[in-house]
Structures are given as C-alpha cells and as structure tokens.
Amino acid sequence: MALEAIVIACVFFFRLVITMAAVDRFSLLYREISRSCSFYIEALAIVGAWYTVRKCVSLALDTYSALRLHVIPRLSGNTDLVKKYGKWAVVTGSTDGIGKAYAEELAKRGVNIILVSRNKEKLEAVSRSISETYKVETDFIVADFSKGRELYPAIKEALKDREIGILVNNVGIFYDYTDYFTNLSEDMLWDLIHINIASATMMTHIVLPGMVKKKKGAIVNVSSAVCCHPTPMYTVYGATKSYLDYFSRALYYEYASKGIFVQSLMPSVTTTKLVAFNSVMSKRSFLFPTAEEYASHAVSTLGLSIRTTGYWRHAIQFTLSQFLPEWMWAWSALYLCRVMRKQALTAK
Template sequence: MTEGFISLLREKATVWKNVLCVVGAAYATKVVISWSWKTLRFVREYFLCRLYSHDIKRFGGWAVVTGAADGIGKAYSQKLAACGYNIVLIDRSHGNLQVTADALALEHGVDVRMIAVEFGADQSIYGKMERQLGDIDVGIIVNNVGVMYDYPNFFLEISHQTLWNLIQVNIAATTFMTHIILPKMLSRGCGAVINISTGAAHRPCPQLAAYTASKIYVQSLSEALHHEYRHKGIVVQCVSPLLVYTQRNRALNPGFFLPHAETFVDHAICTLGRQMHTAGYWPHALQVGALNLLPSSLFNYFANHVNTAMRRIAVRSLKKRQSGTNITDCNPTNSSQTSQHTSSLTNESTNNT
C-alpha cells in the first residue's frame, strides 16, 4: 500500500516536472524573443536609420518652431534650415529671435520669419498667431516651448502663477499650435508634428509632479493624434529626451549622456517618420530603459531622494547669492555702484522669470 502510494507520487511528480519544464521553456523563449525584438528595434531606430537617406524635405517648404531662441528649439531650426526649410521662429524674446533669424538666413539662405509671443498669456494670442501664419504652407511644426520649476519641489510649495504658466505653456501651447497648423497639413495630405516631451515623464515623478504630468499629457496627445491622422499622410512624433546641454543647464559639463542640443537633434531628426515615440538619442534610450526596469516603489524612492538632493543644492546656492548681495549692499565705499548693480540683477531676474 505504502509502496504503491509512493510510486503514484513519483509518477505525479514526474508529470508536474515535465509540465514545469515546458512552462519554463515557453517563458524563456518568450523573454528571448521579446528582448531580441526590442534590441532589433533599438538598432533600427537609433543606428540603421542614420545609414540610409531620409527625405525630410518631403513634408513641405516651411517649418514652425516654438521655443526657437535657444536649446533644442534653436537646434531644430538650424537642422531644418540646413535641409532647405524656410523657418518661422516663435519665442517670447524678440532680441534672441533676431539673432537666431540672422544666423539662419546668413548660413543657409532661407526665408526666416519671427513671431514674439508670451505663451503664458491668454487664449487671444492663438488667434493672432493663426492670422500671422495664414499665408504660410507649413510642412513641419516643432512644439518645443516649455517651462519647468526652477528646481524640484513639493507640489504645495509651487506658486499658483508657476502652475498656471506650466499648464499654459506645456499643455495649452502644444494643443493650440497643433490645432492651428494641422488643417494646413491635411489640406495637402502631408505634414509632420514633432512634440517635445521629456524622458522624466515615462513615470510620475515625486517633486516634479505637475511638470511630469504636463509632459505625460503631451505623450498621450501625440499618440492619439498619430492614430487619428496617420492614414491621412500626417506624421505625429513625440520626442522625450533626458538632460540636454543648453544655456539653462550650462553649469553642467556636456558629455556622452549630456549631449549638446545640436548633437541631440542630429540624432533625433533621423527618427522622424520611423518612430512615433522616441528618446531621440540612443544613450538617453538606454537610461530610460534602465529606469523602467525598476519597480515603481524603488523608482519613486530613487527619484524622491535625487530630487531632494537637487532641491537642497539649489536652495543653498540661492541663499549664498542672496547673502552675497546683502554683504555687497553693506559696503559704504561703493554705494552708488552697488545700487546700480543690485537694480541690474533685479531686472535680469524679473526678465528670466
């Protein structure tokens, strides 16, 4: 009786062992196929696309770039002008736009127009821009304009004005500009919409709550529009970079994971029409992929820890600057010069804000 029971258990164990072996082999095969497919897509998206020609000029004759006076927006303007596009530069600073426009016209011999506008203003600005763009046959629009906190911070520490500007610039500007330009593209059956998001928006991020939420909106909008209009000849792409070296973060040292804006755009432009959602630059894609492997709890702990450190450094730096200003104000030997210097700093700070 006992021997028969033991024999039966052994038979059952053998059966379950075989079943588990089959399940394990199937799962391993699935993992291998999945990673192989991801690797092939990665190589195709970031390497193979740079090896064969890409006719970017097929979308039209004009490109509109928002946030075009500096950084990624300026780099896109330079790249598109080099490809033969006439450019409409849109930003809030007319002086910076003029410098960029003169450089583009001189270097590439293209027609350049400028629109100076404050995207944080009310809805009436879009009616004015629609009239200004009325006679232009736009082939590409790059929705690059965006704002962020001065440094990571808790949600309730962010002012109402900052939150309002963030929503108006990061969400409303992309939405309305696309709504203005898209009918022109549909009438020709050809066009490209490039929306700039951020690699930080792949997951909600503590101490960047409203910012990452606004950029997640950009990703969602882009994907939805891609499926709505891809069969009508419209390419909609969302580009989600990590840190790129610009004037805003010039205190950092550019390198392999922190490319110059021109280097980033040179890589990102090759993915247009080939990838709907991209990091644009393959080292950034590796970083995002590594972060996405982390469990949510570990990612949130890591993000919160890093952003807390960044906030402390920023607050400490701000206090040092304020302390330095106060010490200078107490110097009786240079009172007139100090007064003039302090006024100058205040005006510059106001303009930057």
C-alpha cells in the same frame, strides 16, 4: 506563466497525497511518485521553453527596433523632409536649447524655418544665423505663450499663407529648481499650464487643418522622460509633459490615415538652460548630451517612431528605468530632488 505553474504544482500535490494514502510500502510510493513526476516535469519544461522563446523573440524585436531607430538612419543618409512633409517648419521656443538646435537640424536638411519665441532680438539673431549658415528662408513670430489665448489669432494670421509641413512644439518652462508643489507660486502654475500645455494644443489646432488638406505633415511634441514615472518635486512639470505624451499618441491614431505623422519626443536630461540650477546636469557628459547632439539624433527619428526618447543614450536610460518598481523610482527621485533643491538654495 506563473499561474499555470501554480496550477500544475497544486494538481501534482493533490495526486501525491492520494498516492501516499493508497500505498503502504516505500518502494511502491517511490514508483508512484516517479510516474506522477514525469508528466509534470515535462509540462513545466514546456512552460519554461515557451517563456524563454517569448523573451528571446521580444529581445530580438527590441534590438531590431533600436537599430532601425538609432543606427540605420544615421548610416543610410538623410530623408528628404521637404518632399515628405513640406517646405516650411514652425518651431516654438526656438532661440535656445533643443528648439534652436532642432530648427538648425531641419534647416540643414533644406527646410525653411519659422521661429516662434518671445524675445525679438534673439529671434532676429537666430533667424539671420540660420538663413546665412544653411541658405534657407527664415521668418519669425514674436509670441509670449504665458499670455494665454489672446496671442493665437495673430499667430494664425501670420501662418495662414504658409505651406507648413512640420510643427515642433518645443516651448516649455521648468521651475527655477526642483521644489515642493506648495512652494510654487500661482503665476508659475499658470505659466506651466499656458506654456507647456496650451501652446502645443493651440499651435496644433492652427497648423493641422492645412496638413490634413495637403494629406501630409509632421507634428513633434517635445515631452520628457519624466512623463512616464511619478517624479516627486517635478509634479506639475511632469504632469504637463504627460499631457503632451498622451495628446501626441492619441492624435497620431486619429490622423495617421490622413497622412499626418505625430511624434511624442521624450528627452532625458540635456545640457540646456532648464537644468542650469544644477552644476552636474548642466555640464555635458556621457549621460547628458548637448542640445545639438540631441537634436541631431532626434531629427533622424522623425517618421520612424511615434514615441521615442530621440537619442540612443536616453533610450538606454529609459529602458533601465522601466525595470524599477514605481515606489523605488519615486523614492530615489525624491531623495535626489531634495539634494538638488538644497544645492540650488545654497547657491542662491
């Protein structure tokens, strides 16, 4: 639109110069300018009207999409996830935070749950609690994803006879606090790769063939809103979440024709252990929901959007952030992360 306007203005200016050269009286010049202007004003009005219509249509579609994703499912009742996807759901990183809350939401809808995490005592407690509260079958697998490829054969063996309908790749780690890349230890870097990237890749590779065979299933990869912007002092964490986002979207198009739904879930800040280093983010507020609040909304988007924040308040934050130039986002994030790092070091 801007290029068309520039071209029209240039043509108008060129004709104006020719007209000025051809007349020697002001009245004649004025008449010629008026005649020339009428065409270009009409052309610019058409361009402006077309731009306005496009923006209005885009706004209407975005509004409808937001209502369809975040409002209508909450009013129309729960989808029968067992019928749509299958009897069992596997949730990694499921003894705390979003993973635990998501498992509880699935159980509330009648789905049997297999919990996967590294702490056996917590797994037993959460498994028992979900089973008793929601009257569903539960099981668990002890797995420390930081160990790398050695643990996946055992997981594959444990899942081989299950009808897995939903896989939630939630397990992930963050730094102890926001920090510079060179301050991260090699152990931390390998843990980020093994836990945030390899776990989702390998768990999907284990479960997906069974879903393809049944021609139905859902895979939810919990990414992060920071995957969409270069965020200093979140560098490696953000990069691992960008991998999950890309992996999810590409996988969806690869397997949608086979009845598989793949979702990239991109939460913003929720009050979980990952943000315990910061006193502001670790407290529930309008901007920072609890894991339970978040999961309640996120599960209702399953099957509706392949890429979503999962929560309407996070969606507003995400939309507003898209209007910021990259440099403004990056420098603002760098300033806030430096402040958070200083606070964490002082507390430590």
